[in-house]
Amino acid sequence: MPNIVIVGAQWGDEGKGKVVDVITPHFDVIVRYQGGNNAGHTVVVGREKFVLQTIPSGILHPGRRNIIGCGVVVNPASLIDEMESLVQRGVSLDGNLYISKNAHVIMPYHPALDRASESKAGKHRIGTTGKGVGPAYADKTARVGIRMADLLDEQLLREKLEYNVKQKNRLLREIYDAESFTVDGILSAYLRYAGWLAPYITDTALLLHNWMEAGSSVLFEGAQGTMLDIDHGTYPFITSSSTTAGGACTGSGVPPTRINGVIGISKAYCTRVGEGPFLTELHGETADLLRARGNEFGSVTGRPRRCGWVDAIGLRYAARINGLDTLAITKLDVLDACDTIKICVGYKYEDEVLTDFPEEERIWHEAEPVYEELSGWKSSTAGLRDYEDLPTKAREYLARLSELCGVSISLVSTGPVRDETILVNDSTLTRWIPSLRSSLPPH
Ligand code: IMP
Numbered sequence: 001m002p003n004i005v006i007v008g009a010q011w012g013d014e015g016k017g018k019v020v021d022v023i024t025p026h027f028d029v030i031v032r033y034q035g036g037n038n039a040g041h042t043v044v045v046g047r048e049k050f051v052l053q054t055i056p057s058g059i060l061h062p063g064r065r066n067i068i069g070c071g072v073v074v075n076p077a078s079l080i081d082e083m084e085s086l087v088q089r090g091v092s093l094d095g096n097l098y099i100s101k102n103a104h105v106i107m108p109y110h111p112a113l114d115r116a117s118e119s120k121a122g123k124h125r126i127g128t129t130g131k132g133v134g135p136a137y138a139d140k141t142a143r144v145g146i147r148m149a150d151l152l153d154e155q156l157l158r159e160k161l162e163y164n165v166k167q168k169n170r171l172l173r174e175i176y177d178a179e180s181f182t183v184d185g186i187l188s189a190y191l192r193y194a195g196w197l198a199p200y201i202t203d204t205a206l207l208l209h210n211w212m213e214a215g216s217s218v219l220f221e222g223a224q225g226t227m228l229d230i231d232h233g234t235y236p237f238i239t240s241s242s243t244t245a246g247g248a249c250t251g252s253g254v255p256p257t258r259i260n261g262v263i264g265i266s267k268a269y270c271t272r273v274g275e276g277p278f279l280t281e282l283h284g285e286t287a288d289l290l291r292a293r294g295n296e297f298g299s300v301t302g303r304p305r306r307c308g309w310v311d312a313i314g315l316r317y318a319a320r321i322n323g324l325d326t327l328a329i330t331k332l333d334v335l336d337a338c339d340t341i342k343i344c345v346g347y348k349y350e351d352e353v354l355t356d357f358p359e360e361e362r363i364w365h366e367a368e369p370v371y372e373e374l375s376g377w378k379s380s381t382a383g384l385r386d387y388e389d390l391p392t393k394a395r396e397y398l399a400r401l402s403e404l405c406g407v408s409i410s411l412v413s414t415g416p417v418r419d420e421t422i423l424v425n426d427s428t429l430t431r432w433i434p435s436l437r438s439s440l441p442p443h
Contacts, residue, residue, distance in 0.1 A: 004259075006222055007244060009264035010266055010271070014225060014265040015265060017042050021057050022411070026436060028065060030056040030059075030219045031069050031254075034069075038224070054078065056068070059091060059093070062096075069205075069251045098204050100202075101149035102148070105151060109132075109181050114131065127273070128239075151191075165183045168180075168181065206253075223241075227272075229241075263326055264328070266329055269334065271305040271308070279347065309344060310401065333382040339376050341374050341397060347368075347369065348368045348369070381394055382414055411424065418440065423437060
């Protein structure tokens with residue numbers, strides 16, 4: 001069985017949680033490799049809805065081992081809440097969850113700095129989730145961060161806290177006029193969290209190596225999406241981690257030579273939360289229709305998501321940066337009500353039409369989308385499970401999207417529940433996982 005990375009091909013919220021949930025039964029280990037509790041992976045199992053923030057979606061499948069890799073930033077209080085709520089709902093964590101010693105910890109001053117800097121940023125505001133993810137990664141890169149292993153060493157933790165709290169308090173008080181913190185207050189809370197989490201904290205890169213040597217297959221579950229990547233996204237309107245496929249290696253300690261394939265997830269349209277360029281954004285009736293039909297409200301912050309047409313230039317870029325082998329298209333049924341559907345096939349900037357995703361911020365803001373227009377199918381695709389049952393126009397839409405991105409489509413999601421899924425016959429995904437159909441209930 002291959003080792004596969006799943007990445008978002010847009011600005012996050014593509015429905016990765018559902019696709020991971022469908023294919024997880026065929027993997028032994030599921031790894032989260034970046035991001036933190038800014039993510040919200042919604043998974044519907046039977047009639048129950050779970051929103052996972054830091055724990056891999058594989059936790060909902062008994063017997064799968066789940067890793068929070070070194071590339072993740074962990075808010076211990078939020079993680080413990082998530083663990084307790086899973087246990088209350090009957091999900092077992094014993095022997096199923098492992099946290100990297102090298103993962104960095106979100107400290108209380110990180111959300112405070114995140115919110116304070118956003119409140120003073122004016123037009124440079126990013127629209128972060130306010131969870132402290134950016135400041136935690138900033139400390140990691142500045143080499144002053146605190147790692148999960150440090151939580152288990154009281155003396156080292158105190159030393160690192162003394163340095164950080166002094167520095168952060170000055171920033172918070174003098175620059176942002178915001179609340180400050182005490183070392184003792186943080187220390188006592190974080191030692192308590194450490195006691196709780198200690199059984200789960202381990203050398204996950206070594207575990208992964210040993211398990212892979214023994215033949216285990218690994219699924220890497222990305223959070224956010226390509227366009228929010230720290231290097232490849234629409235900087236500075238991005239998150240602070242490596243959301244693209246390369247992040248799976250650095251964020252887990254698994255070498256590139258052990259990864260066999262990458263699946264990109266894209267909605268049949270496009271959404272974005274927070275500030276930043278979004279060339280195909282719609283306003284008015286069609287945006288409202290997509291938002292209402294797609295329930296496009298943030299699963300972590302509840303913010304209404306910005307909605308627009310799919311951007312084939314962006315998707316082709318995601319295919320290139322991630323080396324996508326195949327695509328899963330989600331929420332096709334949301335488009336059922338549209339008279340016409342547009343695909344962005346070019347960025348018109350000054351006198352040129354660009355067909356490769358540009359790197360200049362000015363172009364993202366000032367270009368105009370060049371659209372190809374297709375007529376809608378105006379019938380329900382909700383819950384369909386066979387490609388052949390899709391209306392001809394829906395199949396034409398998917399075929400055109402695939403052609404424009406240069407990537408085949410292996411899976412189409414037609415609803416939130418696990419079995420509202422079309423597996424394309426003889427596709428990359430069914431070739432990788434021949435028994436994939438067996439994870440979906442029979443028709
Ligand atoms: P941060 O990750 O909280 O720093 O936020 C930076 C940007 O990434 C903001 O535009 C957020 O809305 C966006 N973002 C962060 N996490 C997610 C996510 O899980 N889905 C979609 N957007 C996200």
